Amino acid sequence: MKETIKNTTLADRILFFFLIFLSIAGIFVSREALSQGSDVIVEVDGKPAYTLPLNVNKLLSVGGPYGPTLVEIEKGKVRIRESHCRNQICVREGWISRGVIVCLPNKLVIIVAGSSKYQKQGIDAITG
Amino acid sequence: MQLQDKHRIAILSAYALALHGFESLLPTPIPWLKLGLANIITLVALILYGFRTALMVTLIRVVLASIFIGTFLGPAFILSTGGGLASVVAMGLSIKYFKKFFGTVGISLIGALFHNIAQLSLAYYFFIQRIEAVLIISPVILLLGTLTGIVNGIISDILIKNLLKKNTEKIQNVLHKAP
Numbered sequence: 001m002k003e004t005i006k007n008t009t010l011a012d013r014i015l016f017f018f019l020i021f022l023s024i025a026g027i028f029v030s031r032e033a034l035s036q037g038s039d040v041i042v043e044v045d046g047k048p049a050y051t052l053p054l055n056v057n058k059l060l061s062v063g064g065p066y067g068p069t070l071v072e073i074e075k076g077k078v079r080i081r082e083s084h085c086r087n088q089i090c091v092r093e094g095w096i097s098r099g100v101i102v103c104l105p106n107k108l109v110i111i112v113a114g115s116s117k118y119q120k121q122g123i124d125a126i127t128g
Numbered sequence: 129m130q131l132q133d134k135h136r137i138a139i140l141s142a143y144a145l146a147l148h149g150f151e152s153l154l155p156t157p158i159p160w161l162k163l164g165l166a167n168i169i170t171l172v173a174l175i176l177y178g179f180r181t182a183l184m185v186t187l188i189r190v191v192l193a194s195i196f197i198g199t200f201l202g203p204a205f206i207l208s209t210g211g212g213l214a215s216v217v218a219m220g221l222s223i224k225y226f227k228k229f230f231g232t233v234g235i236s237l238i239g240a241l242f243h244n245i246a247q248l249s250l251a252y253y254f255f256i257q258r259i260e261a262v263l264i265i266s267p268v269i270l271l272l273g274t275l276t277g278i279v280n281g282i283i284s285d286i287l288i289k290n291l292l293k294k295n296t297e298k299i300q301n302v303l304h305k306a307p
Binding site: 001004005007008009010011012015016019020022023024025026027029030 | 241267274285
């Protein structure tokens with residue numbers, strides 16, 4: 001066996017390392033492409049109201065107790081552009097490409113997720 | 129075709145069939161991981177006895193094994209046939225044109241690579257038809273194929289060397305000079 005490995009030609013070795021490199025690089029590239037969320041899900045009052053693709057630019061107005069909230073999708077990222085709530089935490093969170101933005105006063109939740117990934121998430125706990 | 133060739137093809141096909149059957153009994157941790165042990169026989173046939181013998185052995189092995197296992201003309205049969213033919217043709221061509229550069233292990237890697245390429249494209253055209261799914265699975269299959277390809281190549285190389293030592297005059301060798 002040692003002899004066989006020693007007798008491999010240069011082309012053999014180049015081919016081997018090239019294939020290994022290519023496949024490992026491919027695994028990382030495809031994983032990266034997977035983990036980036038592809039959908040924006042807008043929930044109002046705990047119910048999914050809109051599902052939008054992340055790669056299509058859009059400006060969306062969502063109604064709530066404090067008036068309309070502007071949700072902006074651009075270049076694979078999403079933010080709350082304008083909200084009439086008091087503390088403006090949601091606006092300050094800025095652009096996100098994964099994770100969530102919550103605007104509690106407006107009962108608005110914006111989730112960025114691959115559609116199947118989101119469905120697997122459950123509720124951790126409910127408190128009174 | 130000479131009588132001696134027929135005997136050779138029959139014996140090699142029997143070996144390949146036995147390895148194929150044995151392999152299908154082994155439990156695999158990942159569904160698409162197959163060792164491709166039968167490829168060892170194809171490679172030995174190709175290097176020692178030439179392209180036509182290897183092609184015959186592969187065809188006989190693929191058809192008979194699918195009949196024995198019960199997948200004849202099913203999806204697994206299509207994938208298995210396509211992969212087997214692609215790998216034989218690729219290995220045959222690379223022996224014909226790049227004999228100087230590649231040794232047994234390299235030829236085995238080429239065979240494994242083309243086996244996987246053929247299977248993935250067939251699976252895409254006939255069964256999956258979603259390019260993202262194929263692209264996500266391809267690198268994993270390529271990695272596993274490369275690893276099993278190198279193991280099979282090493283086994284084939286040892287086998288060929290031992291066969292050459294035993295009967296140097298009977299075999300018309302392509303790659304190796306007799307010791």
